[in-house]
Amino acid sequence: MKSIIQSAILILLVAGILLFINAELNKGSKSGTGTITVYNWGEYIDPDLIKQFEEETGIKVIYETFDSNEGMMSKIEQGGTAYDISVPSEYMIEMMKEKNLLLPVDYSKIPNIKHIDPYFLDLPFDPGNQFSVPYFWGTVGIAYNPTLLEGQTFESWDDLWDPSLKQRVILVDSARETIGMGLNSLGYSLNSTDLGELREATDKLKTLSPNVKAVIGDEVTQLMINNEAAVSLTWSGQAADMMYENEDIDYVVPEEGSNLWFDNIVIPKTAKNIDGAHAFINFMLDPEVAAQNADYVGYSTPNLSALDLMDPEVVEDERFYPDIETRTHLEVYKNLGLELLGVYNELFLEFKMDMK
Amino acid sequence: MERLGKLPKLYLAIVFIILYAPIFYLIFYSFNSGGGMSNFEEFTWEHYAAVFEDKRLIIIVLNTIIIALLSALLSTTIGVIGALAIYFMRNKKMRNAVLSLNNILMVSPDVIIGASFLILFTMIGVKLGFASVLISHIAFSIPIVVIMVLPKLSEMNTSLIDAALDLGASRKDVMTRVILPFIKPGIFAGFFLALTYSLDDFAVTFFVTGNGFSTLSVEIYSMARTGISLTINALSGLIFIVTVALVIGYYAISRKTKMPLAGVKK
Numbered sequence: 001m002k003s004i005i006q007s008a009i010l011i012l013l014v015a016g017i018l019l020f021i022n023a024e025l026n027k028g029s030k031s032g033t034g035t036i037t038v039y040n041w042g043e044y045i046d047p048d049l050i051k052q053f054e055e056e057t058g059i060k061v062i063y064e065t066f067d068s069n070e071g072m073m074s075k076i077e078q079g080g081t082a083y084d085i086s087v088p089s090e091y092m093i094e095m096m097k098e099k100n101l102l103l104p105v106d107y108s109k110i111p112n113i114k115h116i117d118p119y120f121l122d123l124p125f126d127p128g129n130q131f132s133v134p135y136f137w138g139t140v141g142i143a144y145n146p147t148l149l150e151g152q153t154f155e156s157w158d159d160l161w162d163p164s165l166k167q168r169v170i171l172v173d174s175a176r177e178t179i180g181m182g183l184n185s186l187g188y189s190l191n192s193t194d195l196g197e198l199r200e201a202t203d204k205l206k207t208l209s210p211n212v213k214a215v216i217g218d219e220v221t222q223l224m225i226n227n228e229a230a231v232s233l234t235w236s237g238q239a240a241d242m243m244y245e246n247e248d249i250d251y252v253v254p255e256e257g258s259n260l261w262f263d264n265i266v267i268p269k270t271a272k273n274i275d276g277a278h279a280f281i282n283f284m285l286d287p288e289v290a291a292q293n294a295d296y297v298g299y300s301t302p303n304l305s306a307l308d309l310m311d312p313e314v315v316e317d318e319r320f321y322p323d324i325e326t327r328t329h330l331e332v333y334k335n336l337g338l339e340l341l342g343v344y345n346e347l348f349l350e351f352k353m354d355m356k
Numbered sequence: 357m358e359r360l361g362k363l364p365k366l367y368l369a370i371v372f373i374i375l376y377a378p379i380f381y382l383i384f385y386s387f388n389s390g391g392g393m394s395n396f397e398e399f400t401w402e403h404y405a406a407v408f409e410d411k412r413l414i415i416i417v418l419n420t421i422i423i424a425l426l427s428a429l430l431s432t433t434i435g436v437i438g439a440l441a442i443y444f445m446r447n448k449k450m451r452n453a454v455l456s457l458n459n460i461l462m463v464s465p466d467v468i469i470g471a472s473f474l475i476l477f478t479m480i481g482v483k484l485g486f487a488s489v490l491i492s493h494i495a496f497s498i499p500i501v502v503i504m505v506l507p508k509l510s511e512m513n514t515s516l517i518d519a520a521l522d523l524g525a526s527r528k529d530v531m532t533r534v535i536l537p538f539i540k541p542g543i544f545a546g547f548f549l550a551l552t553y554s555l556d557d558f559a560v561t562f563f564v565t566g567n568g569f570s571t572l573s574v575e576i577y578s579m580a581r582t583g584i585s586l587t588i589n590a591l592s593g594l595i596f597i598v599t600v601a602l603v604i605g606y607y608a609i610s611r612k613t614k615m616p617l618a619g620v621k622k
Binding site for chain 1: 410411412414415418419421422425426428429433471474475477478482483484485488532533536537540543544562563565566567568570574575577578579585
């Protein structure tokens with residue numbers, strides 16, 4: 001009995017000491033007028049910028065991270081935490097708008113909006129950018145390793161169907177990306193609502209199955225880096241990660257067109273410090289800040305003025321900053337509604353089951 | 357002890373290699389000066405330095421440990437009382453029912469527990485953060501403690517209690533001098549299991565964190581989208597070494613004091 005009580009006291013003591021240390025560590029950063037709570041993807045901001053923002057404005061930033069759009073939305077929907085800023089992807093912005101989870105952005109408080117490339121404003125998922133401000137963007141394309149493929153290159157989606165790629169192509173386990181690729185390869189819209197086109201795309205995908213090695217998620221990055229996979233359908237950000245680690249890898253957005261995706265900053269309904277949230281958005285749109293952030297995160301920034309401040313080698317890389325001509329082939333996902341999304345998922349499942 | 361044959365030895369070796377290889381692989385790359393885990397460039401301590409420089413990360417680590425210690429302690433206390441209550445329940449049907457309810461909580465998916473806690477907390481207005489994480493960790497650890505303590509109780513010979521009562525021990529004495537010392541190994545096992553459960557829980561914690569409070573598992577999961585940075589490797593290495601030290605320390609202590617597993621003890 002004695003030893004049990006002793007251990008309990010010891011544990012309490014240790015916890016108490018740790019709590020004290022924690023409080024001390026927290027104390028240093030607690031100063032200034034207000035706080036804002038930022039809810040962002042993991043590793044999606046340069047931590048130095050948070051410090052800089054705190055110093056410049058006196059607003060303390062509570063920073064939290066999430067790992068999926070869906071998880072993020074469920075927490076905002078439930079309330080409980082006063083998130084002032086979040087960074088969902090475009091389809092999630094549309095969904096959150098429908099559920100009335102977002103506050104409109106007041107542009108009189110965001111003069112830095114002028115630095116954003118107009119090309120990235122007023123897109124179908126948020127007309128007039130009423131609720132969201134561009135943060136990063138990218139594309140869907142093909143990452144490939146020429147050294148494993150005897151120098152073969154890719155210009156069009158149809159190149160994936162090349163018989164020489166037997167059992168070498170990796171697809172991403174996501175209905176809209178994969179079915180979308182089928183649609184794109186036939187020259188149809190990524191947002192097709194035509195059941196005939198969707199059927200055609202699925203049937204075409206089925207003929208790809210001899211080439212498909214696997215349908216997986218984020219693990220693909222490591223496989224590509226380790227030269228264990230030669231070709232994969234992937235997002236530009238992921239491709240950038242691969243290329244950073246393995247110089248042989250190349251990335252291309254096929255000429256028929258592809259998906260253009262966005263992660264935008266929004267102010268959720270739960271926001272308590274709305275002025276602080278606007279100040280944060282305005283700060284992130286500052287060209288110098290945006291340039292530093294893009295440099296750290298490695299995704300493409302929509303900030304035109306920031307591009308001038310960045311390494312020209314990066315900015316001129318057409319793989320990540322495609323020219324206007326290529327961009328005209330790119331499409332942003334529209335919210336298709338639950339029913340049609342169900343059709344996409346079903347067709348995708350059918351394709352997966354068809355694979356041997 | 358009988359000596360092991362060659363084949364069992366080999367089997368054992370393979371099992372341990374499989375268990376430990378990923379950890380050592382991870383720790384190995386924490387010394388890599390290159391950015392990733394693909395090729396080893398040069399030896400460096402920079403990732404370890406980065407761990408100690410990142411105040412946010414350290415706060416998160418401390419949070420994780422505090423939550424684990426407190427939730428394990430409280431859930432052990434509650435769980436032991438619960439186990440005793442179940443053990444002394446007269447009605448057999450009732451006892452089985454309570455035990456099944458306990459087991460259902462053990463096997464039900466974390467996601468469901470997490471989501472229901474989120475709904476509960478937001479409904480009754482508990483602010484998400486330290487308290488909500490602590491409460492939910494205590495909640496999912498209690499069934500584990502009960503499961504660890506109950507077998508010890510049923511192992512106990514009831515005549516021990518009868519004898520103590522015959523010799524004039526009060527109910528309190530029976531509890532503190534007979535029962536608790538006997539089930540002590542179960543209590544400690546329950547505590548340590550609750551500790552590890554709390555340390556590595558992601559799903560429940562993800563739902564109930566908020567207001568800047570975060571634990572290591574949630575943080576690492578969020579980082580994984582852009583590839584895990586080697587700082588995490590370094591941190592895992594440190595935690596692994598501390599754990600090994602603790603286990604060695606525990607054995608050293610328990611060997612010295614060689615506590616008897618049963619019997620009367622002050």
